[in-house]
Amino acid sequence: MTPYLGAGPNRDQNRGTAIVRPGRPEREEKKLAQTQSGAAGLQSLPALLERNATEFADQPAYREKEFGIWQAWTWAQAAKEIEALALGLINLGVQEGDFIAIIGRNRPYLYWSMVAAQSVGAIPVPVYNDSAAEEMAYVLDHCGARYVIAEDQEQVDKVLDVQEQLHELKHVIYLDPRGMRKYDHHTLHQYSHVQEQGRAAYDEWITDLNERRGKLTYDSTCVMLYTSGTTGKPKGVVLSNRNVIESAKNSADFDGLTRNEDILSYLPMAWVGDFIFSIGQAYWCGFCVNCPESQDTMMTDLREIGPTYFFAPPRVFEGQLTSVMIRMEDAGNLKRKMFHHFLTHAKKVGGDILDGKPVGLLDRLKYKLGDILVYGPLKDTLGYGRIRVGYTAGEAIGPEIFDFYRSLGINLKQLYGQTEATVFITVQPDGEVRADTVGVPAPDVEIRIDDNGEIHYRSPGVFVEYYKNAESTASTKDPEGWVATGDAGFIEADSGHLRIIDRAKDVGKMASGAMFAPKYVENKLKFYPDILEAVLFGNGKDRCVAFINIDLTAVGNWAERNNIAYASYQELAGHPKVLESIRDHVEEVNKSVAADEMLSGCQVHRFVVLHKELDADDGEMTRTRKVRRRIVEDKFADIITALYDGSEQISTTTEVTYEDGRKGAISATLTIMDAKVAQVAPQQVAAE
Amino acid sequence: MEEGYVTEDGRKIGGVVMEMKNITLRFGGVVAIKDISFDIRQGEIRAIIGPNGAGKSSMLNVISGFYVPQEGQVFYQGKPRPQMRPYEVARQGIARTFQNIALFEGMSVLDNVMTGRLNYMKTGLFQQAWWKGKAEQEETENREVVEKVIDFLEIQHIRKTPVARLPYGLKKRVELARALAAEPSLLLLDEPMAGMNVEEKEDMSRFILDVNDEFGTTIALIEHDMGVVMDLSDRVVVMDYGKKIGDGTPDEVRNNQDVIDAYLGVAHD
Numbered sequence: 001m002t003p004y005l006g007a008g009p010n011r012d013q014n015r016g017t018a019i020v021r022p023g024r025p026e027r028e029e030k031k032l033a034q035t036q037s038g039a040a041g042l043q044s045l046p047a048l049l050e051r052n053a054t055e056f057a058d059q060p061a062y063r064e065k066e067f068g069i070w071q072a073w074t075w076a077q078a079a080k081e082i083e084a085l086a087l088g089l090i091n092l093g094v095q096e097g098d099f100i101a102i103i104g105r106n107r108p109y110l111y112w113s114m115v116a117a118q119s120v121g122a123i124p125v126p127v128y129n130d131s132a133a134e135e136m137a138y139v140l141d142h143c144g145a146r147y148v149i150a151e152d153q154e155q156v157d158k159v160l161d162v163q164e165q166l167h168e169l170k171h172v173i174y175l176d177p178r179g180m181r182k183y184d185h186h187t188l189h190q191y192s193h194v195q196e197q198g199r200a201a202y203d204e205w206i207t208d209l210n211e212r213r214g215k216l217t218y219d220s221t222c223v224m225l226y227t228s229g230t231t232g233k234p235k236g237v238v239l240s241n242r243n244v245i246e247s248a249k250n251s252a253d254f255d256g257l258t259r260n261e262d263i264l265s266y267l268p269m270a271w272v273g274d275f276i277f278s279i280g281q282a283y284w285c286g287f288c289v290n291c292p293e294s295q296d297t298m299m300t301d302l303r304e305i306g307p308t309y310f311f312a313p314p315r316v317f318e319g320q321l322t323s324v325m326i327r328m329e330d331a332g333n334l335k336r337k338m339f340h341h342f343l344t345h346a347k348k349v350g351g352d353i354l355d356g357k358p359v360g361l362l363d364r365l366k367y368k369l370g371d372i373l374v375y376g377p378l379k380d381t382l383g384y385g386r387i388r389v390g391y392t393a394g395e396a397i398g399p400e401i402f403d404f405y406r407s408l409g410i411n412l413k414q415l416y417g418q419t420e421a422t423v424f425i426t427v428q429p430d431g432e433v434r435a436d437t438v439g440v441p442a443p444d445v446e447i448r449i450d451d452n453g454e455i456h457y458r459s460p461g462v463f464v465e466y467y468k469n470a471e472s473t474a475s476t477k478d479p480e481g482w483v484a485t486g487d488a489g490f491i492e493a494d495s496g497h498l499r500i501i502d503r504a505k506d507v508g509k510m511a512s513g514a515m516f517a518p519k520y521v522e523n524k525l526k527f528y529p530d531i532l533e534a535v536l537f538g539n540g541k542d543r544c545v546a547f548i549n550i551d552l553t554a555v556g557n558w559a560e561r562n563n564i565a566y567a568s569y570q571e572l573a574g575h576p577k578v579l580e581s582i583r584d585h586v587e588e589v590n591k592s593v594a595a596d597e598m599l600s601g602c603q604v605h606r607f608v609v610l611h612k613e614l615d616a617d618d619g620e621m622t623r624t625r626k627v628r629r630r631i632v633e634d635k636f637a638d639i640i641t642a643l644y645d646g647s648e649q650i651s652t653t654t655e656v657t658y659e660d661g662r663k664g665a666i667s668a669t670l671t672i673m674d675a676k677v678a679q680v681a682p683q684q685v686a687a688e
Numbered sequence: 689m690e691e692g693y694v695t696e697d698g699r700k701i702g703g704v705v706m707e708m709k710n711i712t713l714r715f716g717g718v719v720a721i722k723d724i725s726f727d728i729r730q731g732e733i734r735a736i737i738g739p740n741g742a743g744k745s746s747m748l749n750v751i752s753g754f755y756v757p758q759e760g761q762v763f764y765q766g767k768p769r770p771q772m773r774p775y776e777v778a779r780q781g782i783a784r785t786f787q788n789i790a791l792f793e794g795m796s797v798l799d800n801v802m803t804g805r806l807n808y809m810k811t812g813l814f815q816q817a818w819w820k821g822k823a824e825q826e827e828t829e830n831r832e833v834v835e836k837v838i839d840f841l842e843i844q845h846i847r848k849t850p851v852a853r854l855p856y857g858l859k860k861r862v863e864l865a866r867a868l869a870a871e872p873s874l875l876l877l878d879e880p881m882a883g884m885n886v887e888e889k890e891d892m893s894r895f896i897l898d899v900n901d902e903f904g905t906t907i908a909l910i911e912h913d914m915g916v917v918m919d920l921s922d923r924v925v926v927m928d929y930g931k932k933i934g935d936g937t938p939d940e941v942r943n944n945q946d947v948i949d950a951y952l953g954v955a956h957d
Contacts, residue, residue, distance in 0.1 A: 067835035068847065178840070179898050182697060296845030659887070 044216035044241045046119045048283040053079035056259055056286045062108035065293035065301055073108060075286065081109075081195070083209070085116040088198030090205045092147070092171055092189070096121030096212060099143040099224070103127045103136070103159070104151025106265040106291045109175050109191060111278060113149045118222060121212040122147075125224045125236070126270040128623045129155060130616075132661055135234075137162035139226050143236055143467060144168040149191070152176040156188070218242045223279075224467055225272050227419050228622040236467035237272075237419045246460035247422040248280030250443035254427060255389045259286035261309045262386075266291075266298045271624065272419040273393070277311055280422075302383030310390045314397035315625070317412070319553075320382055321401050322529050326557050342370035343407075350375075350407030355431045375408045384410050391415050394624065396500075396519075398527030399435035406433065414438050416498065420476065420483055421445070422461030426498045437497035447498065453488040454504040488517075506629060508539035514601030516544070518629070521602045524589045530554045530578075531585060533614050535632055537640055538602065545643035546607040547636065548582055549573075549614055570611045570668055579673055582609055586675040594678035603677045606643050608650070610636075611668035617657045643672060692729060695922050702730030704766075705874060705906055706751065711760035713746055720746040721757065722930040728874070733900055733907045735917045738927035739950060744910040745787060747927065748878050751908060752784050753777040779807055783872035785863040787879045787910075793852040797843060797862050798834070800851055804869030805830040837868045840902070841895055857888040861895070868899065875899070877909035881916055889913065893920055914951070918942065926950065 042048055052061065057076040064071055073081065094100070100117040102124055104110050110126075117124040125143050127136060129151065136158055140148070146168050150156045156174050163169055174180060175191045198205070222244045226234040251257075265278040278289045287309075292301035299320075328339050349363045359367075379385050390405070390412040397414065405412045411430065416438035417423040426447070428439035441447045445459040458481045465473045477483045488507045489500040501507060502519035510516045518536035525534035525548065532551035538544030550573050559566055559575070566572040590603040614620040620632050633640065635654070642650035653667040692702045706728040713721040720743045728734045728751075736744050749755040750762065753772045762769045764780065772780075783804070791800050808830055811823040838844055841861055846854060851862060860880060867875055880896065881889045893916055899905050911917045917924060918938040926934035926941055928950040934941045941947055 067832065067839055068844070069835075178902060179894075181901055182699075293844045294842065300845070300848075660890075 043218040043245070044118065044213075044220065045115050045222065045244075045279065045283055046213045046216065048245070049075075049079055049082065049115060052283065052286045059259065059286065060288045061282075061286075062111070062289050062291070063305075064108050064291040065297070065304070068293075070290075070304070078108070078112065082112045082116045082119065084195040084198045085112055085191075086119040086198065086209055087201060087205045088194035088196075089116060089120050089122070089147070090208055090212075091197050091201045092173075092194065094120050094122050094147060096215075098122040098147065099125050099145045100147040100149060101125045101127050101140055101143070101145040102149045102269065103155045104129050104149075104175065104269070105295060106267075106269055106274070106278070107151065107175065108289070108291055110149065110151065110269060111265075111289065114223065114275075114279060115283075118216065118220075119209065119213050121215065121220075123221050123224055125226070126268075126275070127226070128228075128268055128270045130268075130623060131158075132617065132657075133158040133161040137165045139234060139236075140166050140169070142234075143224060146170045147173065149173045150175070153179040156180065156183070216241065218245070221464070223275055225270060225275065225419055228271075228624040228626065235469055235472055238464040238467050239272075239422055240464050243422040243461050243463060244276065244280045245284060246444070247424055248276060248284040250460075251276070251424055251427070252281050252285050254429075254443055255309070257281060257285050257287065257309060257389075261285065261287035261388075262290060262305055262307050263287065263309050263311075264290050264292065264298075264302055264305050264307045264383075266295075266301075267311065267313075268623070272423055273311060273417070276423045277309075299383070303381065304383075306380075306383055306386040308386050308388045310384070310387055312390070312392055313394040313625075314392050314401065315395070317392060317397065317401050317405060318529070321404055322551075322554055324378070324382070325529075329561075339374055342374040343404075345370055346375060346407035347403065350409060351403060354406055354409055354411060355433070371409065379408055379410065384408075387411070389413065393417060393438075395626075396523040396526075397435065398523075400527065402435040415442070416500065418483075418485060420463045421457060421459060422463065424459070424461060425455075425457050425485070428497075432495070432497070434497065437492065437495070437499050439498065440496050441498075447491070448482065449490060450484075452504065453490065453501065453507070455485045455487050455489050455498070455500075456482045457485065458482045510538055510544075510601045511540060511542040512601060515598055516602060517599055518602070520596075520599055521546070521589065521593055521604065524592060525585065525604075528585045530558065531582065533627065535614075535627055535629065536602065536604065537633065537643075541644070543605040544602050545640065546586070546604045547632070547639070548586075548607055548609045550578060550582070550609060552613075569613065570666065573609045573611055574668070574671065576671075579609060579671060582607070583673050583675055586673075587678075590675060591678045594680050600680040603680075604675050605677055606672055606674050608639055608643060608670050608672050610639075611652075611670060612654060612656060612666060615656075617659060618655070639670065648672060695732075699731065699901075699922075701732045701922065704728070705730050705764070706908075707763040708750070709761045709763065711747075711750055711757045711762070713743075713750060713755055713757045720930055721750065721927075723760070724925075724927070724930075724932045725760075726925050726932065726935055728906060728908055731900070731904050731906055732922040733896070733909070733920055735921035735924045736908065736910045736927060737912070737914065737917050737924060741929075742927040742950075743930040744927055745878060748784070748876055748908070748910050752782060752876055775807075778870065781871075781873035782876065783867035783870040783874075784876035785860070785867050785878060785880060787882060789856075789859045789863055791851045791859060791863055791866070794850060796848050796850055797854070797865075798838070798847045800862055801834045801837060801865045801869050802830065804837075804866040805834060807870060808833075833871065834869050837865050840868070840898070841865050857884050857891075860884070860888075860892065864892075864895065864899075868903075868905075871903075872905060875905050875907045877907065877911075879910055879912060881911060881913055889916055896920060 052075040058074050060072045061075040061078040062073045100122045102110050102113050114124040127139055148159050150159060150172060156172060159172055171187050171189060173189045173191055173194055177190050219240050219242060222239050222241045224236050224238050226236050263277055265274060267274045282289050290305045292298045328336055345366055349359050349367055352359050353367060387410055390410055393415045413428040413433050415427045416425050424442035425445055426439040427442045445457055448456045450456060462481055462483055486504050487500050488502055488504040489498055491498055502517040506518055508516040516539050521536050522534040525531050530551050531548055533549035535547040536544055552569055555572060555578060559572060586604050586607055593603050594600045614627060616623050621627055638652055639650055649669055649671055651669045653665050655663055655665050657663050694700055704727045709725050711721055711724045736747055738744050750757055756771050809826055811826055815823045838847060843861055851859060881892050900907055924938055924941045925932060926947045933946040933950055934944040
């Protein structure tokens with residue numbers, strides 16, 4: 001399996017045009033051949049499971065660390081477990097077309113639930129396990145979930161809290177019996193009991209189960225995933241087996257994934273990426289899915305597993321880099337010197353070596369030495385000792401961070417995707433990796449840029465519909481199957497790579513008519529380790545202002561080193577020295593923004609360091625940690641006014657929600673900071 | 689009540705496990721405990737509360753056998769308990785946590801919790817040093833119990849962390865883990881929530897309830913925070929100046945005039 005989207009001639013043909021069609025003619029044949037093998041029966045997850053259980057029977061399919069030991073299940077065992085659960089579900093009365101909500105952190109049992117649900121003709125709906133009860137109520141009510149499979153007491157409690165709103169709900173199944181003994185068990189069932197009953201009723205239901213499995217086609221619904229809802233209520237994205245399996249197949253071919261991969265599944269199960277990696281690709285390729293012991297042990301488990309294929313949002317890579325740097329500061333002199341010396345060398349040649357570019361022999365030898373002394377041990381400590389392909393997506397990643405990992409020899413790449421596309425829209429091919437683009441169209445994906453800059457795509461992964469929302473479906477997907485991403489971007493003429501500017505609806509115009517693209521500036525700000533989050537305002541105004549959240553880990557460590565005492569996040573965020581250093585960052589960003597002729601109007605004139613972290617519990621962010629711009633704008637309207645009217649300080653009170661749902665308020669007096677703006681030669685706004 | 693009772697939430701409480709009869713404890717001229725009697729029943733959560741200096745910790749030390757009262761007698765499982773050394777008490781199935789955390793600071797969480805299993809380990813120094821065979825097998829068996837406790841108290845992420853590096857709330861949890869590793873039939877908790885914030889208190893309360901629910905462990909706890917005690921316990925003993933001023937269900941105790949006076953403060957003669 002070779003990646004077929006190298007620097008092929010076809011892509012160059014499309015240089016400068018708006019539509020990029022990937023794929024060479026010979027590829028078409030290959031694809032047809034594979035589709036036929038799909039026609040031979042591999043058109044659903046249960047079918048793939050059966051193949052894996054036969055062909056890779058003794059290979060590990062799932063591992064989970066529990067009681068300090070990695071417990072493993074082979075494909076044959078997993079198939080047995082899933083079958084028992086499926087029989088148990090039929091026994092409980094699950095009908096074809098029922099929705100089964102699955103709530104919990106990544107555990108093999110819950111992955112089995114999804115496949116078991118499909119086996120009985122039901123539709124699995126994974127739900128974010130950190131949602132508050134009310135958010136959960138909306139999703140469960142919207143899909144009319146009849147059954148819920150929940151991880152533990154915490155999740156069951158949330159469902160029971162809102163059960164009055166859930167008219168369809170019949171049964172709740174829980175995994176972890178701890179603390180559940182006193183509950184009324186009329187409609188509550190323990191997962192293992194459901195499986196036992198399923199095994200006991202094997203003769204009674206097996207024909208029914210086989211019949212239901214037999215009815216699944218390439219167009220049956222595979223899963224329904226709720227979008228995180230940057231705007232408004234979450235929407236239920238219906239994905240068919242075709243969407244999931246084709247996407248998994250194409251992406252696995254693209255990176256040459258095999259059944260020997262090991263992945264660590266730690267990202268929310270309700271997120272499309274996890275579904276594709278831990279189910280789609282895992283079932284297509286037959287590789288092993290490893291689940292961490294708990295949320296907090298992820299880093300240790302990562303190291304123990306040493307995945308060969310890894311996915312993480314930028315914040316994970318950022319966090320790791322920050323902790324490496326902090327720990328190196330505490331290391332002995334010799335170690336520190338060696339670390340910095342070889343890291344400088346890696347920065348110089350590491351990326352080129354990874355990309356297969358020519359590098360001098362001496363440099364290569366020194367890099368080898370560095371690998372023995374520094375890079376190798378470091379990669380091992382981070383858990384990247386065996387990594388072949390790593391991806392980051394979701395947010396822009398800082399170029400320094402990106403280059404750091406690549407220079408160590410970790411093949412970290414970026415991709416751009418959406419739930420509606422079953423993840424893949426563009427991907428970076430090996431050897432063409434850059435921090436500022438998101439790559440070329442993924443296999444079988446066509447891309448078109450509209451006049452207003454919005455990116456559209458068409459692919460086999462394009463979702464079926466938004467559940468019970470024909471209106472949104474029609475406005476997102478046109479009859480020809482083109483989907484609007486809502487992101488603005490352009491295709492670089494010389495490389496054919498896609499560059500994302502911002503959310504299309506966030507891109508605005510300033511009073512002067514200059515382009516306003518907040519994300520562009522915010523990302524530049526966020527690349528500083530002590531800035532966690534930034535929000536830029538200025539649409540329709542004459543200048544831009546910004547909110548900034550400091551990163552408590554980085555700034556806290558800095559404060560400790562500099563003997564700065566602080567009692568709370570709020571106090572640290574308001575410390576004059578912190579404000580000074582943030583101002584320096586803002587001014588540096590202004591300089592770099594000024595250099596971009598299209599966006600030079602977006603320089604930050606004034607800013608404020610917020611007294612609280614923007615948080616999903618307060619509705620200021622989505623569960624996937626994307627800022628909800630409108631809500632932040634409304635909630636902190638008084639601060640924005642102060643930023644524009646020239647005040648020196650602003651006193652404000654903000655409502656906060658604690659993790660258990662109670663509300664409180666914090667008040668603070670914030671100092672407003674002015675930042676120097678770089679001069680821009682007066683010029684006309686570049687016309688597209 | 690001899691045959692036990694059923695709590696509001698439907699748990700069946702068994703017969704008397706430990707009984708204090710007319711306990712008086714003096715330190716020189718100071719009378720820490722004055723003629724106190726009460727009992728602890730199988731499977732219940734029994735709290736001892738009272739203002740500062742009421743003699744709560746002294747009482748717990750009497751229960752644990754660390755202090756020997758000058759007057760009165762302690763009955764454990766129906767038999768009068770002779771004076772015992774702490775390790776003998778531990779062998780009787782009593783485990784405890786301390787008000788001022790008493791862990792081995794330099795050791796990892798795992799090793800600390802393993803010490804809770806010492807009573808179950810039979811191999812001697814030389815066997816341990818030789819390691820292969822019996823000692824290894826024994827460690828594996830005990831590690832299994834310890835891992836279940838670690839899982840139960842959700843401290844997997846700090847398994848290998850030295851205790852000294854942990855924040856206070858987690859140290860308390862590790863202490864509870866060590867006590868649980870001993871698989872006690874009676875668990876004594878000395879101010880398990882002292883110095884914790886609201887969230888940590890709620891976590892700890894949940895663990896205490898879960899321990900009682902899951903393993904049926906009888907729990908006697910001392911606590912300062914009235915709210916927590918009233919929510920957690922089945923029966924409460926209230927002490928003030930070494931005397932028992934109330935004993936009953938949280939509701940009964942809450943409406944007891946002496947208790948209200950002790951907490952709100954009235955002039956003592």
